[in-house]
Amino acid sequence: MIPPLGYALEREVFAMGGIKQKIDSIAVKTLISYLDSDPENNIPRILQWLRHFDKDSPYNSMYEQISKYLEDPSNNWNIFMKTIYSNSRIEPRVRKRLFGNFALNAGFLGKRQRSAVSEAEGCNVPWAILLDPTSACNLRCIGCWAAQYGQQFSLDYDLLDRIVRQGKEMGTFVYLFTGGEPLLRKDDIIKLCSSHGDCIFSAFTNGTLLDEPFADKILEVGNFVPAISIEGFEEETDMRRGKGTYRAVLRAMDILRERRLPFGFSSCYHRKNTSVIGSEQFFDEMMDRGCLFGWLFTYMPVGRDAVPELMATAEQREFMYRRVREFRRTKPIFTLDFWNDGDYVEGCIAGGRCYLHINAAGDVEPCAFIHYADSNIKEKSLLEALKSPLFMEYRKKQPFSRNYFRPCPLLDNPGCLSYIVHASGASSTEFSAPEDVDTLTSKCTRAAMAWEPVARRLAEEKLQGIPETAETAAGKEKNL
Numbered sequence: 103m104i105p106p107l108g109y110a111l112e113r114e115v116f117a118m119g120g121i122k123q124k125i126d127s128i129a130v131k132t133l134i135s136y137l138d139s140d141p142e143n144n145i146p147r148i149l150q151w152l153r154h155f156d157k158d159s160p161y162n163s164m165y166e167q168i169s170k171y172l173e174d175p176s177n178n179w180n181i182f183m184k185t186i187y188s189n190s191r192i193e194p195r196v197r198k199r200l201f202g203n204f205a206l207n208a209g210f211l212g213k214r215q216r217s218a219v220s221e222a223e224g225c226n227v228p229w230a231i232l233l234d235p236t237s238a239c240n241l242r243c244i245g246c247w248a249a250q251y252g253q254q255f256s257l258d259y260d261l262l263d264r265i266v267r268q269g270k271e272m273g274t275f276v277y278l279f280t281g282g283e284p285l286l287r288k289d290d291i292i293k294l295c296s297s298h299g300d301c302i303f304s305a306f307t308n309g310t311l312l313d314e315p316f317a318d319k320i321l322e323v324g325n326f327v328p329a330i331s332i333e334g335f336e337e338e339t340d341m342r343r344g345k346g347t348y349r350a351v352l353r354a355m356d357i358l359r360e361r362r363l364p365f366g367f368s369s370c371y372h373r374k375n376t377s378v379i380g381s382e383q384f385f386d387e388m389m390d391r392g393c394l395f396g397w398l399f400t401y402m403p404v405g406r407d408a409v410p411e412l413m414a415t416a417e418q419r420e421f422m423y424r425r426v427r428e429f430r431r432t433k434p435i436f437t438l439d440f441w442n443d444g445d446y447v448e449g450c451i452a453g454g455r456c457y458l459h460i461n462a463a464g465d466v467e468p469c470a471f472i473h474y475a476d477s478n479i480k481e482k483s484l485l486e487a488l489k490s491p492l493f494m495e496y497r498k499k500q501p502f503s504r505n506y507f508r509p510c511p512l513l514d515n516p517g518c519l520s521y522i523v524h525a526s527g528a529s530s531t532e533f534s535a536p537e538d539v540d541t542l543t544s545k546c547t548r549a550a551m552a553w554e555p556v557a558r559r560l561a562e563e564k565l566q567g568i569p570e571t572a573e574t575a576a577g578k579e580k581n582l
Contacts, residue, residue, distance in 0.1 A: 182434035186394070193362040199324040200364065203302045208275040215273025225488045226454030226497050230276035231269055232470055235262060235287040237462035237533065241308050243343045255462035255533065259290045261480065265460065266298050268484040279305040280470060282462060288316050295323040304329055306368050306397075309354035310347065317357045329368040329397055330354055334378035335387075341374070352391065359392035366395035366436075373401075373411065376418040380425040385433055395436040398426060402471045402513065403545040406535035410545050416552040423560065427570040444509030445564060451509075453496025454488050465531040468496050472512060472519065474528040474539060491526035507557035508550075514557070516547045 174180060185191055208229065216227040237255035257265075266277060279291060284305040295303050302325055309330040320326045332351050333339040339348040358365045367388050371379040378384055379398070388396060400419060403410040414422070423442040430437060444450070451457055452469035459467040465475040466487040477487035487493065499522060501509065508514035511522060522528075523539040530536035563570075 178431055178434055182436065185434055191362060191392075192364050193321065193324075196321065196324040196363065199299070200302060200327070203275060203300060203325055207300050208302060212273040212275050217273075219272045219485075223485065223489060225485075226493060227272050227488065228269075228274055228454045228457045230278055230457040231265065231274055231484075232278045232280055232457060232459040233257065233262065233265065234281045234460065234462040235279055235284050235290060236282040238286055239281060239283040239308075240286065240310060241283065241343055241347065243308075256287070257460070257462060257464065257479075259293060261464070262290065262294055263297065265479060265484060266294060266301065270298070270301070272485065275301045277301060277303050278457075279303070279307075283308055283311065285311040285316070288319075291326070292316075292319045292323060295326045299323070299325060301325060302327065306331060308343065308347065309351040312354035312357060314357055317361050317363065320358075320363055321361050327363075328354075328358065328365045329395075330365060331368045331370075332388075333369060334375045334384060338375040338378050355391045355393070364394050366393045366397065368397040368399070370399045370401055371418070371422055372414055373418065376414055376422060380422050382429075385429055385435065389433065389435050393435060395438070398422065398437060398439040398442075400441055400513075404471055404473060404537075404542065405532060406537070408545070413546075413549050416549070416556045419553060420556050420560070424570060441510060441513065442507075445506040445561075447506075447509075449501030449503070449506050449509045450511060453500065454493050455497070455500055458488075458493075461531060463531065463533065466490075466493075467531060468493065473531045473537070474519075474523050475531050476526055476528040492522070492528045495522045495526045505557050505561045507560045508554065512543065513546050514550050514553060516543060516550050519543055 186197070212229070216229070220227045234255075235257055269275075269277070277294075279287075284291065285307050288311070291303065291305065295301075304327045306329050309328075309332075312328065312330070320328075330351055331343075332348070333342050336348040339351065340346065355365065369379050385396070400414050400422075401412045402408075403413060419442065422439065426437050426439050426442065429435070447456065450469075452459075452472065454468070457469075459470040459472075460479050461467060461473075464478045464480040466477045466479055466482070466484075467473060467475050474492065476492045477490045479487065482490070499511070499518065502511045502515045502518050503509070511518035520539050520543050530538070
């Protein structure tokens, strides 16, 4: 039996004819108010109502799983939700805006818009768009392609605004900034957040430019969530990013936490820091600092100054796979591993399937790590770029492997990216030193061959229902 939500909310739900048809602003506000009044009891009720009105949604199994978690007071995800709804942790006005934008605009409403456009146009439509407002950066991190770009490229505000408007027309309400260092464009980012209050904005930032005045502006707009890059503790972070960077990162986190703003960390694990990034000590430190989420990436040898020797070994990648999944069960922090979560999202999410990347020169790329394009946003609309040969080849080939533990066309499936680039006629978008796709692919072949038997074993374990424990990898931690 569906539990009552209260007369006011029921009236709004029935008035809008169910979630499948339309959720208007009044219903959204009513839902959020109901949630805020008693989150511990009302979150499970709302989930049941969403299941009831959204029976045909692909989210239905997710509702069921989340409901089971929330029935257990000791469950890690139950604790995490209580943290989110603690007024001492997140400023209530910010939480309300983010919940509405994420769950309803980017979720239910956006999902139906994206599905409708995708079906009508025969192309992928992304859940999120990654944008580079500038190619400039105030750091010179070892092995980062952005270090070579310099100051010469940027997307002006009008173009950024146009991209967001075009995206919203297709149902895309999430925009992530990278670069370069996106906070070199603080004023324009805040202006975008203010102009598009129905969207969620985030930035992968080195944190060194995040000061008190900017944090106050984040608090004002309420729809910007930073992801601060960190490579481990002080030794590991400063090794790649420069002396003093770690201390600057901690200061940025302090500034955000003091204002009860949500934020998270972003870490690139590689051969020299994997044991640290995957350690319980590091995750506990990030939670103690106030991080609510963590984005995890593996090092990719992209760009002229890439260092292939930094690539994580197959053993290190498996270690991170098991470690992250163990922490998901034991620690109240949301984590996402960009490569190792391929089994959750059925392979590669790039090419507009879930996201795409637009660099500072306007090139529309399938992925932040795939620097090839056949369209430029200054010359084409977003929809035209999604229907370009490059993105259509991506769509045809996804998933790139029947084993979702090998999701990437570059890192995991030798020859796959080369085929797509050659078939579509795409060109390298590297600003200073264009890179032949076959040369790039060759850098990853050895890693792909080493990972293939591990990926096969992980797939077999999942098929057999073997628990995803960290025990195997934890035993090897000392040798990483």
